[in-house]
Amino acid sequence: MSLPTTIYGLLIDLDGVLYVGETPVPGAQQVLKRLDDENIPRRYLTNTTTRTAASVVQKLRRLGFSVHEEEVFSPISATVQFLNGLGRPTINPVVRDSVLPAFADFPRNNERPDYVIIGDIGAAWSYPLINTIFSQLHAGAELIAMHKNKFFQGEEGLQVDIGAFVAGLEYVSGKQAKVIGKPSRDFFELALQSLQLSASNVAMIGDDIETDIGGGKAIGLHGILVKTGKYRQGCEEGAAFSPDAVMDSFSDLFECVAPRDKI
Numbered sequence: 001m002s003l004p005t006t007i008y009g010l011l012i013d014l015d016g017v018l019y020v021g022e023t024p025v026p027g028a029q030q031v032l033k034r035l036d037d038e039n040i041p042r043r044y045l046t047n048t049t050t051r052t053a054a055s056v057v058q059k060l061r062r063l064g065f066s067v068h069e070e071e072v073f074s075p076i077s078a079t080v081q082f083l084n085g086l087g088r089p090t091i092n093p094v095v096r097d098s099v100l101p102a103f104a105d106f107p108r109n110n111e112r113p114d115y116v117i118i119g120d121i122g123a124a125w126s127y128p129l130i131n132t133i134f135s136q137l138h139a140g141a142e143l144i145a146m147h148k149n150k151f152f153q154g155e156e157g158l159q160v161d162i163g164a165f166v167a168g169l170e171y172v173s174g175k176q177a178k179v180i181g182k183p184s185r186d187f188f189e190l191a192l193q194s195l196q197l198s199a200s201n202v203a204m205i206g207d208d209i210e211t212d213i214g215g216g217k218a219i220g221l222h223g224i225l226v227k228t229g230k231y232r233q234g235c236e237e238g239a240a241f242s243p244d245a246v247m248d249s250f251s252d253l254f255e256c257v258a259p260r261d262k263i
Helices: 028-037 053-062 075-084 097-103 127-138 163-173 185-195 209-217 250-256
Strands: 009-013 042-045 091-094 115-118 142-145 151-154 157-160 202-206 222-226 245-247
Touching: 009 185, 028 250, 042 185, 075 097, 075 185, 091 097, 091 127, 115 127, 115 163, 127 163, 142 163, 185 202, 185 209, 202 209, 209 222, 222 250, 245 250
Parallel strands: 009 042, 009 202, 091 115, 115 142, 202 222, 222 245
Antiparallel strands: 151 157
16 A cells, blocks of 8 residues: 655654564664655654653664654653643642653642643552542642553553553543643644644654554544554554554555655
């Protein structure tokens, strides 16, 4: 399946597309090298909330990928940008210690914060913690979810993601979380604006039919689904959006996208 020759730029998911855990997807480094050689602009969209953009770049380079920090769009930096637009609200960041410095400019309030920020804290979730967050929401705090993924592909297989906890907190509090990362329209538009291209000239490549393909197509991007990472056979069935193309892996990009001046 080939895409139109009017694609001039790419938005690329990371985990599950370029690598899974600590293992690069075979052939992915070579494709990025060719994109470099042909000066194809792209941005990397990740929903990880356990690493800052700088840390993500360090990992990518360790795995053999040549990526620059300004090319990476992370829900951590997008959340900071969102909070900056509100002034200096008080926050309770429910995040890993490794990303707390990113929120250092905002006053912490673990009793009655203006916003509770939810990120991936792994096995640190507990019933007392959920009750504490519920009490803060009940007292007037608003809920920010850095993403709302249902699950992710780990080294041991599919793992429950923070979307389960966010949905539960929404249910008991009656509040709707402000979702910052994919599939948020604002998140995609921020990355698209940095490419300085129209949506019809950009393709989103991802392994998640909802957050990657659905989020991208909602703003008019082309969607390319890869059969690596969290992809499972038949996941496209019943989805709100259908991909424009499906590839076995990122290494097939230049077979999927018709050759032209830039790609």
